[in-house]
Amino acid sequence: xxxxxxxxxxxxxxxxxxxxxxxxxxxxxxxxxxxxxxxxxxxxxxxxxxxxxxxxxxxxxxxxxxxxxxxxxxxxxxxxxxxxxxxxxxxxxxxxxxxxxxxxxxxxxxxxxxxxxxxxxxxxxxxxxxxxxxxxxxxxxxxxxxxxxxxxxxxxxxxxxxxxxxxxxxxxxxxxxxxxxxxxxxxxxxxxxxxxxxxxxxxxxxxxxxxxxxxxxxxxxxxxxxxxxxxxxxxxxxxxxxxxxxxxxxxxxx
Amino acid sequence: xxxxxxxxxxxxxxxxxxxxxxxxxxxxxxxxxxxxxxxxxxxxxxxxxxxxxxxxxxxxxxxxxxxxxxxxxxxxxxxxxxxxxxxxxxxxxxxxxxxxxxxxxxxxxxxxxxxxxxxxxxxxxxxxxxxxxxxxxxxxxxxxxxxxxxxxxxxxxxxxxxxxxxxxxxxxxxxxxxxxxxxxxxxxxxxxxxxxxxxxxxxxxxxxxxxxxxxxxxxxxxxxxxxxxxxxxxxxxxxxxxxxxxxxxxxxxxxxxxxxxxxxxxxxxxxxxxxxxxxxxxxxxxxxxxxxxxxxxxxxxxxxxxxxxxxxxxxxxxxxxxxxxxxxxxxxxxxxxxxxxxxxxxxxxxxxxxxxxxxxxxxxxxxxxxxxxxxxxxxxxxxxxxxxxxxxxxxxxxxxxxxxxxxxxxxxxxxxxxxxxxxxxxxxxxxxxxxxxxxxxxxxxxxxxxxxxxxxxxxxxxxxxxxxxxxxxxxxxxxxxxxxxxxxxxxxxxxxxxxxxxxxxxxxxxxxxxxxxxxxxxxxxxxxxxxxxxxxxxxxxxxxxxxxxxxxxxxxxxxxxxxxxxxxxxxxxxxxxxxxxxxxxxxxxxxxxxxxxxxxxxxxxxxxxxxxxxxx
Numbered sequence: 001x002x003x004x005x006x007x008x009x010x011x012x013x014x015x016x017x018x019x020x021x022x023x024x025x026x027x028x029x030x031x032x033x034x035x036x037x038x039x040x041x042x043x044x045x046x047x048x049x050x051x052x053x054x055x056x057x058x059x060x061x062x063x064x065x066x067x068x069x070x071x072x073x074x075x076x077x078x079x080x081x082x083x084x085x086x087x088x089x090x091x092x093x094x095x096x097x098x099x100x101x102x103x104x105x106x107x108x109x110x111x112x113x114x115x116x117x118x119x120x121x122x123x124x125x126x127x128x129x130x131x132x133x134x135x136x137x138x139x140x141x142x143x144x145x146x147x148x149x150x151x152x153x154x155x156x157x158x159x160x161x162x163x164x165x166x167x168x169x170x171x172x173x174x175x176x177x178x179x180x181x182x183x184x185x186x187x188x189x190x191x192x193x194x195x196x197x198x199x200x201x202x203x204x205x206x207x208x209x210x211x212x213x214x215x216x217x218x219x220x221x222x223x224x225x226x227x228x229x230x231x232x233x234x235x236x237x238x239x240x241x242x243x244x245x246x247x248x249x250x251x252x253x254x
Numbered sequence: 255x256x257x258x259x260x261x262x263x264x265x266x267x268x269x270x271x272x273x274x275x276x277x278x279x280x281x282x283x284x285x286x287x288x289x290x291x292x293x294x295x296x297x298x299x300x301x302x303x304x305x306x307x308x309x310x311x312x313x314x315x316x317x318x319x320x321x322x323x324x325x326x327x328x329x330x331x332x333x334x335x336x337x338x339x340x341x342x343x344x345x346x347x348x349x350x351x352x353x354x355x356x357x358x359x360x361x362x363x364x365x366x367x368x369x370x371x372x373x374x375x376x377x378x379x380x381x382x383x384x385x386x387x388x389x390x391x392x393x394x395x396x397x398x399x400x401x402x403x404x405x406x407x408x409x410x411x412x413x414x415x416x417x418x419x420x421x422x423x424x425x426x427x428x429x430x431x432x433x434x435x436x437x438x439x440x441x442x443x444x445x446x447x448x449x450x451x452x453x454x455x456x457x458x459x460x461x462x463x464x465x466x467x468x469x470x471x472x473x474x475x476x477x478x479x480x481x482x483x484x485x486x487x488x489x490x491x492x493x494x495x496x497x498x499x500x501x502x503x504x505x506x507x508x509x510x511x512x513x514x515x516x517x518x519x520x521x522x523x524x525x526x527x528x529x530x531x532x533x534x535x536x537x538x539x540x541x542x543x544x545x546x547x548x549x550x551x552x553x554x555x556x557x558x559x560x561x562x563x564x565x566x567x568x569x570x571x572x573x574x575x576x577x578x579x580x581x582x583x584x585x586x587x588x589x590x591x592x593x594x595x596x597x598x599x600x601x602x603x604x605x606x607x608x609x610x611x612x613x614x615x616x617x618x619x620x621x622x623x624x625x626x627x628x629x630x631x632x633x634x635x636x637x638x639x640x641x642x643x644x645x646x647x648x649x650x651x652x653x654x655x656x657x658x659x660x661x662x663x664x665x666x667x668x669x670x671x672x673x674x675x676x677x678x679x680x681x682x683x684x685x686x687x688x689x690x691x692x693x694x695x696x697x698x699x700x701x702x703x704x705x706x707x708x709x710x711x712x713x714x715x716x717x718x719x720x721x722x723x724x725x726x727x728x729x730x731x732x733x734x735x736x737x738x739x740x741x742x743x744x745x746x747x748x749x750x751x752x753x754x755x756x757x758x759x760x761x762x763x764x765x766x767x768x769x770x771x772x773x774x775x776x777x778x779x780x781x782x783x784x785x786x787x788x789x790x791x792x793x794x795x796x797x798x799x800x801x802x803x804x805x806x807x808x809x810x811x812x813x814x815x816x817x818x819x820x821x822x823x824x825x826x827x828x829x830x831x832x833x834x835x836x837x838x839x840x841x842x843x844x845x846x847x848x849x850x851x852x853x854x855x856x857x858x859x860x861x862x863x864x865x866x867x868x869x870x
Contacts, residue, residue, distance in 0.1 A: 012606065012607075012612060013612070014603070014607070014611065014612035014613055014614065015614055016614050016615065030614070032606050032607060032612070032614065034602065034606065072606075080591070186595060187595070187598070188591045188592065188593075189587060189591045189592065189593035189598050189601070190591055191587075191588060191589060191590060191591030192477065192486065192489070192490065192588040192589065192685065193486060193490065193589070194591060195479070195685070196479060196481070196486055
């Protein structure tokens with residue numbers, strides 16, 4: 001079995017974000033890029049499938065982006081146990097899920113993966129589209145929001161998370177593209193052997209700039225951080241009517 | 255005097271020789287395993303070691319301490335009984351071969367002045383201990399011990415037969431039978447001792463003598479990322495091995511359970527039981543494999559619970575370095591890649607940003623003057639202070655700076671200060687640790703004097719880095735700096751407040767850095783109404799933050815982090831002072847929720863706070 005795991009480098013939550021000089025993107029030079037959270041669960045799921053399935057399996061970690069941002073992501077994947085890496089080098093800012101999915105599909109097509117696992121969504125853009133689109137482009141069966149998987153040589157059973165505590169079991173024929181929900185497993189930490197072995201693993205680099213994006217940023221703003229605290233006092237009736245007033249007229253939420 | 259036939263002499267010789275052989279076989283078997291351990295014993299500082307053996311063996315300072323004072327005294331009776339009976343025993347067996355070492359008058363004098371009194375004390379001792387073990391049954395002693403019961407019977411029999419013999423109560427055949435019973439029991443010890451915890455009676459003086467001075471004493475694990483596959487395999491193999499000292503500890507353990515009694519994780523309801531998890535669980539695997547590669551037999555979950563506070567090591571009466579969280583964690587992280595999720599986040603932050611919080615800037619770092627070579631002191635902040643892990647602590651930094659200013663000491667902070675690596679080191683991620691240490695040593699070796707308010711940082715900068723690098727600078731904890739400034743008269747204190755003040759000793763400062771007086775000097779100068787908590791000095795109780803447990807989000811059932819705060823509240827103090835930012839944070843977190851609604855919460859202060867507030 002051949003499994004591709006899509007991983008993305010995203011700005012860490014703790015990074016201080018500021019807009020760059022173009023006004024259309026963030027200043028990447030002051031940002032610390034880390035592995036997207038749900039992608040690390042996808043990688044762990046792939047590694048566990050490899051360990052459990054009983055047939056020879058290859059796990060390939062795939063990423064897209066600039067070298068500066070993504071090198072850590074690939075290294076981390078290989079150190080944790082992925083067998084090789086595919087790096088689609090793209091120095092332009094690509095935020096449009098369709099363009100991203102096209103780039104991936106283009107370079108993954110010839111590999112004939114049985115499974116493509118991706119994180120549910122990236123924590124920076126949060127579109128949650130890439131895995132589904134790739135599935136469509138590569139003629140794969142597709143499932144999202146997986147919270148449990150049971151892989152067999154010719155099919156995969158997936159437990160999907162639905163609304164309000166409901167879930168659903170679906171069985172998909174392979175090849176399949178599945179997006180993985182955070183918390184599905186306990187991601188491992190790269191062992192010393194893994195870290196040192198990663199250097200010897202194969203990494204294929206492709207150039208992959210998108211032709212035309214169907215979506216672009218016009219302007220980017222950092223949300224304003226304001227502290228506006230208002231103390232509402234009085235008897236219960238006054239307080240209730242004051243809160244209603246704030247909700248209706250000030251915040252306009254009801 | 256009794257006469258012995260040749261047949262009796264042969265029977266006795268065979269009995270004694272088989273006993274001695276059995277004893278030696280088991281002793282050597284264990285010695286052989288011990289010698290397979292990593293890193294050699296050190297015997298530096300001989301006078302200090304001899305003094306330690308005198309204090310801890312002869313004077314029983316650790317055996318008879320804490321709430322085990324009376325049990326310790328009873329134990330001393332038994333031990334001295336054994337020692338004084340040495341000559342009696344030699345004489346006893348010598349007699350059978352016509353070679354007594356005492357003549358009748360010396361023997362009688364020895365009986366009157368040494369043998370008889372110690373036989374009585376020894377009997378009192380063993381009966382008292384037996385009463386404690388089999389009637390009072392303190393939990394720490396564990397399950398019913400048949401060897402302990404046997405030892406009690408043996409000793410009482412020895413003393414009784416001794417008196418019968420010396421007082422000539424029996425005669426003829428009965429006297430001979432009495433002699434043989436006495437002999438049989440002594441021989442019985444040779445069979446009983448080596449396979450039971452009673453081996454401590456042979457090994458503990460050596461173990462106490464050989465015990466390393468550093469607490470904790472975990473070897474360096476240098477990692478070379480360019481190492482060959484073979485070198486890496488050797489390193490990983492080494493991670494599963496104990497040191498010689500640790501191996502000897504395990505065979506010396508007397509199973510008294512003091513380590514578990516004092517363990518904050520255990521007391522807080524955790525599963526960690528150092529007596530078993532760090533010591534006894536490893537004994538059988540070592541004997542079965544005949545080797546020291548037993549680190550993987552340490553309970554992993556228990557290992558992650560340890561606050562690495564070293565209370566277990568401090569209390570051990572037979573000289574064991576008990577804590578093995580470092581070993582099992584290093585094994586889990588480096589060899590297995592199995593790390594709890596909350597710690598993975600912490601370790602990633604350290605790798606990517608050089609601080610525990612993943613922060614990209616620090617307000618207090620920007621506020622303080624930068625270090626330049628004309629300044630006396632580097633003020634090493636540490637992540638806790640730098641990233642306001644307890645926002646109130648910022649005030650304590652300002653107070654320390656106020657003291658330095660008042661004394662005219664020039665200081666500055668290093669803009670490129672990385673985390674000391676303490677959490678990575680304690681979690682067993684020696685690779686991340688080295689990454690941080692290497693950067694820190696490079697900049698620190700260019701300066702002379704460093705001070706920090708964080709004892710965790712001080713331990714690493716001063717002691718741990720030395721295991722890997724040549725260190726050219728000196729580090730002092732800020733309480734030491736303050737205490738010196740007071741002594742030199744460079745700062746003046748006018749104690750203004752008469753409220754009750756107590757002090758919580760941080761583990762890293764008291765047990766690891768051996769510093770209990772400097773903070774007290776400073777506090778007492780500022781607060782005349784100072785009193786001690788029950789568990790103080792080197793017997794302090796961990797606040798619960800050590801061993802990187804500060805970052806453990808899911809506290810589970812455990813209340814490790816609340817125990818000390820509870821004690822502080824029960825002490826009815828007005829203010830609790832501490833000398834560690836982590837303790838400060840834990841106190842604030844514990845005292846707030848634990849204080850009853852109708853009471854004022856106890857004030858938590860750093861030593862710098864109470865001194866700065868009372869500067870004249």
